Every structure is written in structure tokens, then in C-alpha cells.
Amino acid sequence: MTTPLIRRFARLFAPLFALLLIACGPAAAAERVERWGMHEIVLKGKDAGNPFIDLELTATFKRGAERYQPEGFYDGNGTYRVRFMPPSAGEWTWTTHSNHPDLDGKSGSLTVVEGTNKGPVRVANVHHFAHADGTPFRPFGTTIYEWAFQSEAKKRETLATLQKAPFNKARMLAVPPWKPRYIDGPDKLTQFPFVGTSRDDFDFSRFNPAYFHSLERDVKRLSDLGIQVDLILFRPYDKGQWGFDTTSDAVNQRFVRYMVARFAAFQNIWWSLANENSYIRHLTDEDFDRYFQIVQRYDPYGHLRSIHNADRIYDYNKPWVTHVSLQYYNAVKVFGVSPMLRDMYRKPIVHDEINYEGNSPSRWGQLSGEELTRRFWVALVGGAYATHGEVLENGWISGGGHLAGTSPERIGFLRKIVEAGPKGGLAPIDQLFVMNAAGQAGEYYLYYFSDDKPTAFPFVLPVKELRKGMKFKADIIDTWNMTVTPVPETFEIGEPPRYRVADVKNRVIALPGKPYMALRIQRVGDMPKSAPKQAPGAIVEEEL
């Protein structure tokens, strides 16, 4: 049986849901779906008992040797769904398996065609990311924790802002923080993953389909803008009000599995197990170990998985963590830390909270646009990535809306430079002795001078991969005024000594003595025949 409440949700959100089906690709009836798009099997069946708890439903999708078996889920109102993100083009067949007689042994097929979809984002080249089709993906994220719980008008404003903004990843909460307006406001019926009628009465044994229809629509709308969703499953911000941060392990495990069943087929999902994990007082790292492993087991596509820390830092070395999602401001205030994190974790490093541009009374939201931009550059020349946030009067990090800060435009400028850089991403080159440069040894160097005000750069590079006769051009970059000024001369590598090598004429590049300057140096012309000087290939040298 379904509660009157769920029926009411279903009626209320039928239009949105219809939209979702269209948006998410062909429904079960349809036969053609784009590669990495979404195919959905829709089944009708009795709903005796509590299908949110009792249901076992999977479908096996086959094409030649390829086999995927996503879990299905109950969507309320006698409707059951299994979602599939086809990873290759061609003919796929499917068969369902269920403990529910109405749902078992159904079968069908679909035709998957190549389209414009680049596929989900994966780790690539150890410290970087790429879409499944190989297209590099450089995360330039922003933070809009509560945007999915705002009015439709506010959401549209946020989407319009993101369409023009430089951000390609959004960190957002799956469960709202405790704020009275979410339980008392007009959108209360779509705010909570569990069925509830008041702040003291949530039924953690029943999911709320209307909430999921709304969230799925928002995830899809971000996908249409090319934005990855860093979806945060658990959060501490409950102030003891709704019990969402003190649910039992059984409820938590069921929640994680249900989220995976509903969202894993979305191409743009990243799993963030928690925000500020250590502030969820009743969950230990061992609890999160289990929830990570549930995501890993039930997500057939291996979407990215991480967790965001507060004081206690989760061990990102654990095998189910795909990348680092760090909150440690010091790591982007100074040069040289991101390279260390790369060597510790040998995974991509994303500084997902580096303080926000803003005028908040809280000191985590008091950065100038200059300082937030500077921290982005420090992260990038460390071979890492960073995430934006803003807390000016607009409260962007909470509700979204419009951006009022000065950093987004400069972050967009940085993004263009990085995307025009080495395909393999920026890597530290000699990070223990040249802390402010990254690139690709022998080919590309990006120096950043932070708030120093250098007036000259003697053309000297770390020796790695350099050989006599190599030629380089340089561009002077003003990261704040967003200008790129080519240096007229071409520079030529002399005889490499042990560590660093200068231009044959010891030329010096004049710099304007302003802060926030950068220098881009790229190889030009033919590769000379002479063998490269290899030492020091290692980060440090043997000592004895």
C-alpha cells in the first residue's frame, strides 16, 4: 500500500516527473538511447508491504561479453524502475530478476548509438581526470550546498548563472541542513529523502519519491550545462532537529544503496560520502569505510568516490577512494604542499574548500577575490585542483542565485590557460627546489609568482628532460587583469649543468613588478638530436 502522502506527492509532481523521463532519455518503451545516456526500465506491480525495504530487483544488461547488473528501486505509486547507463554503442538486451512476481523475468532490448555524451569522469594519468571517451576533464568546481532545496525561480536563476560561469563541478548536499524554512516552506514536500509530515516525524523506513524526482531533475539540468555533480550523501548540519545525522547503520546503508540505484546511471554524478565528516559525531571512519564499499559494490560504472573532511582527515589512501577532496586551507596558501599530497596519495588532489570570497562574519568566508584567485593558482601550479565558493550578501554557497564576486572571471581565465596546457595535466617538475612551477618537463612550464612583485625572471629552467639547443617562447600573464603578453625573444637552452640550465645568452625576462603575475614557457621548433640530460629524474636524490 502507499500512504496518502506519497499519492499526493505523485499527483503533485507528475508533470516534473514526466519532464524527468524525457530529460533522462527514452523510457522503457523507447528503443534508442545515446551512449552514456540513461535507459530506464519502468515496471508496474503491486506494492504490498514496504517495497522500499523488502524489494529485490536487478536487471542484467548484456551486449556480447559486456554485462552490467544495476539495482532497481521502488518509486512509489506501484511503479518500479531499473536505470542503466550504456557504456558502449550497439544492441543491448536486458532481463529482470526480482523477489516480486510482477517484476521478475521481464526482458527487452535497446539500441545504443554514439552521440555527443563524453561519458562519466574517471581518474586519468594518476593525478588528473578525463571523461570515459578520453577527453581531459579539469575540475573547476563551485559550491552550492543547498541550491536544490530552493524555489524553482531561484533554481532557474542559479542555472542561468552557472551557464555563464566558468565552473564545471558543483558540490551540493543530498539532504538539506536544518533550517526551519525547509520543513515549513512551500517546497517542504520535495526537500527530504524520507517520508515526513513534520520536523519530529520522519519515517526512515520509507523514501519520498517526490524528493528524488525533484533532485534527479536538478542533477539532469546541471548535466545539460556540462556540470559534474559532487553529491554529498551525509552531512552534520542537523542541529539535533530531524535526526538525519543520527540515523541507524541499517538506515544509512539502505539510503546509500537507494541513492546509488537512482543516481548511478546519471553520467555526471560524483559520490561525496560526507561533508565535514568528523562533525557527524556518531559516524566513525569505519562507518564510512562500509558506506564507501556499498557505493563501490552497487555502482556498476565506478563513478568517482571521495569524502570531505573537517578536523579529522579520512585516510584517502584507502582503495575505495578515487581522489582527495580536502579541506585544509594552509595547503593552498603556500607553495609546495599539493606536490606532497600527490606523492602521499598518488591520486588526484582536489582542494574542495579553500575558504570563500565574501564578507561573512565567519572567517571561512572573508577572502578577497584576489586571495581566492591566488589560492586557485597555488593549487594548480602544485599539480592539484581547487573549488570556488562565495558568501557575499547573495549567499551563493548556500542557495545559489547570482554571483557577485570578482574571482569567478579570473578562475575562468585560469581554466582557459590550464585547458590549453599539456593534455596530461600540470605536474610539478622540480617541486622540492622550484616550488612555484608546474607543467610538462621539456615542453611546458607555468610559473606563478603569487603576491611577490618580481621585476625580472632570468631564463633558467629545471634540467629535467632539457637538452642543448631546445628553443622556448614565453608569455607574461597577468592573472588579475587577465592579459597574456608574448615575450618577443625566443630562448635557447645551453649546456645543462647538474640542476638548472639557462638560456645560451643568459637572457632575462622583464616583469612589471606587480603581484599575481605568471609566466608561461613553451617549447617551439624542432627537437634537437642531442640526448636529454636525465638527472634528476627522481624528486629527491640518493644521499649515499
Place this chain on the structure above:
Amino acid sequence: MTTPLIRRFARLFAPLFALLLIACGPAAAAERVERWGMHEIVLKGKDAGNPFIDLELTATFKRGAERYQPEGFYDGNGTYRVRFMPPSAGEWTWTTHSNHPDLDGKSGSLTVVEGTNKGPVRVANVHHFAHADGTPFRPFGTTIYEWAFQSEAKKRETLATLQKAPFNKARMLAVPPWKPRYIDGPDKLTQFPFVGTSRDDFDFSRFNPAYFHSLERDVKRLSDLGIQVDLILFRPYDKGQWGFDTTSDAVNQRFVRYMVARFAAFQNIWWSLANENSYIRHLTDEDFDRYFQIVQRYDPYGHLRSIHNADRIYDYNKPWVTHVSLQYYNAVKVFGVSPMLRDMYRKPIVHDEINYEGNSPSRWGQLSGEELTRRFWVALVGGAYATHGEVLENGWISGGGHLAGTSPERIGFLRKIVEAGPKGGLAPIDQLFVMNAAGQAGEYYLYYFSDDKPTAFPFVLPVKELRKGMKFKADIIDTWNMTVTPVPETFEIGEPPRYRVADVKNRVIALPGKPYMALRIQRVGDMPKSAPKQAPGAIVEEEL
């Protein structure tokens, strides 16, 4: 049977060995031993076959409910030994167990008396160390990799230097690096743990007692100077010459167990599984996992265990690692990194290689005394520790000898300040926003200004644990000229606002505008009654 070679060793080193027995505490015959001293059971038996491989020998030591079962070892020349470091005073009994009939079922007793021995060093207060008797131990280490393989005259010079130096820990290799003089020199018979007669002929199935007698004597001589030995079991510096870095897993495991059987009863041993681990090309982190677990299993006393990295950084979160022994120079060049490492590992952080004071052609040995001292201070005000090294003409880090640098005296000055500080050790207080201070919130603050040249310090402290009316005194510290100048005024805490609180009269401390200055601020007088302002107790604040 024993080889003629071993007999020769035994004859040659009988005097040293006698010395060792005296030095290490009473032999089996004796009845009384100091708490945390060494008791040794000496047994005679046939040596058919290869007792280095075939022997099973342990002794069970009992006192009431206390039970220890160290492994014994074959010492050549028909002599077998079991060593015990008694952890409590009183009457202990022992019985031996062996697959060797001559050695099985022996028994005896010993009387353990309290003495001046503080016991082995353990982790204390999460990020710090203390002796087993509770006395805090602050590691101020130095590096003398090859000292134990030098002439006796050179060793005595090293010991005389250490007697006057400020260092209480020495990093040293258990196996020498490949250098011709070690295999060709007069001391060749005591240089190698395995029996060998030339550089191409080591028998990895037989240990070399003369080597162990010599190394044990040196470990004991450091113990007599109150110096902990950070003993490095594996190292990459073999240049493909002796095969010591390509031995089989079976040989490596046997070597680790034999080292533990011989050295675990030394009060001053720390286990360092490797130096620059990733340069031992044929050993993976998984290999080191196994060797760590062997040490953990067979060392009855749980001496400290770590491993020292080169490029690839071992996961110090693993449960058998007791502390971090890091080589990452950037981490001590700038403020704010050690606190992050503390939060990542929740173990003591020891920066065991931060580059050396010296004039080496290699850039890891080109620091000024000023810069090495500065890096020590940066480490300590990050709540971590650091290790010294010197490569002036004397080549201290290799052979020991005498010290010629300017940093040791300043490191000794720093050590005195730290040892006079909070018993629980220095901890970051507000490390994401006040990166250059550590101490104990509400009681003790140590600010370090690095190479800045401040002329004033407005008396403002992070609010944590402060309450209105608290009074503080201050000392201006010149870390280079080693002076401590008390500030005449007493400062008084005003009404704490959200983050930081000033002196009631907004007093400012005048500073001399020189580099390498520090400021020590300590609470004086009675504790006021008013409740402390708690926020922000957490490192970061909740954001939503």
C-alpha cells in the same frame, strides 16, 4: 659446524664481546638487572647444520601475570642467546623452548631492580613521545648513517662529539652503503651482517656474529649517552655490488627476525624499516607491510616503528607504523604543513630529513646554519619534530667525527626552550589562521617569525581557552643569538570576541626588526573565575 671464518671472528672480537656483556647488563650467570636493562641467557650447544636457519629458540619470562617470550638466536661458535628487557621490578623466572635438545627446557630466575633507566620511548599524547616511565622525550635527532662502520678511533671521536652535542636520537644504517673501503678496509670483518669473504661472495644463509658484536657495542655506547638509535634495516645504496638490496623475501624476513632477536632488548632502539624506501627498486610497499608486521610480532616491547621515504611516500596510516619519519623538505620550509600532517596521521610527525647544513655539491647538503635552524623552528611550531644533518668537509652524515656547523648550538638552544615548555608537548592552537604559533591554549604560546623582521607584536591571542582577566608574561627570543629577553609588562586578557582577544590596554610588544626572532608567552598568576570562551574549539567551523 662453524666456518673457520666465524671462529676467526669470534677469537678476534672476544674482548669487545666481553665488554658488550658487561655493558649490556649481567649475563645469564648474574641474578640482578636494572628495570629496562638487559638480561641475557647464554647457552652452549652443538651447532650441526645451520643454526642461523634451523634454530627455534624462545624463552618465557614470567612475573605474576606478566609474560614475555622473546626469540633467541645463534651467535656462532656453539653459543646461543636469549635477551630480555625486563619491564618491571621484582622476581622473574624463565624457561627455554627449543627444537635443539641442548637448549630446551632450561630455566632460571633474575631479580629486577629499579634504577636510573627511563625505559624505551613510546608515543605519548598522540603527537609526542615519552619514555616508558613517563618522562617526556622530545626527539632532536642527527644523522650519522655510516658511523658504525668507521675505525674505532673515528667512532670514539663521534661519541665524544655526541657527548657535547644537543642530539638525543641518531639515524644510522644497519648495512653500509656500497663503498670499496668497507669491503677492502681493515674493519671488513665487522662491516657486514652476512658472512662474506669478498664483494662477490656473501652467504645470505649465515649471519656474521662479529658484525653484530660490533654494532651492539655501538648501540650500547649511544645508549650510555642517552641517545636513541633510529636503526635503518634496509637501504638502496648498493649500486648493484653486494646484492644487499636484491636479497630474496626469505632472506629479508630472516634478517628482520634476527635483528629483532638481537636488538629488541636494547632500551634505545627505534626500528626504521628503510631509508629512501622507494629507491630499493625490488621492494614494494606490500613487502614493507610484511616486514613491519614481523617486527611488530617478534619485538615483545613494541619499540617505535617507521619508514623513511624518497619519492613514493609509504602510508603512515597503517596500524603498524607508530610515527611519521618523513623526507619532504617543503613541509618544513613553510608554516602550516606539520599541523596538516598531524591531522592526517594522528601520530607523531618527525621530519627526519630536511636537507643538511653544508657545502656539498649535492643540493640536499647546501643549507646555511641559519636555514637549517629556521626549518627546525618551523617544524616545532607546527607541533612536529626535525632531524639534523651536516655535510661540511667533515662529512658528518656519513662517518660522524666532529661537527663544524653553526646549527647544532642553536638546535640545542631550541631543545632547551621546548623541554621547558608544556609537558604535553607543543600543539598548534589555531593553525588554519595563526600558522606560526604552537603551545598549549590558555597557558603557553610560542610564536616564531622565521625570516620576517617584525618590529612589533600587538598582544593578541587566539581565543581558545582564554578568559577575561587571565594574565601573561612574555619573553623575546633571538633564536640565532640565543638570547631570551623578558618583556617587563604583564599582559591581561580582555573580553574575548569571536576569534582573537587582545590585551585590555591593547599593548604592543616592540621587536627588534631582525630575522629569526621568536616570542614566548606564558600565563602567570591565579586563574580567574569566569568561564572560558570555548569557540572555536574545532580546527574549522561548521559552515551551514
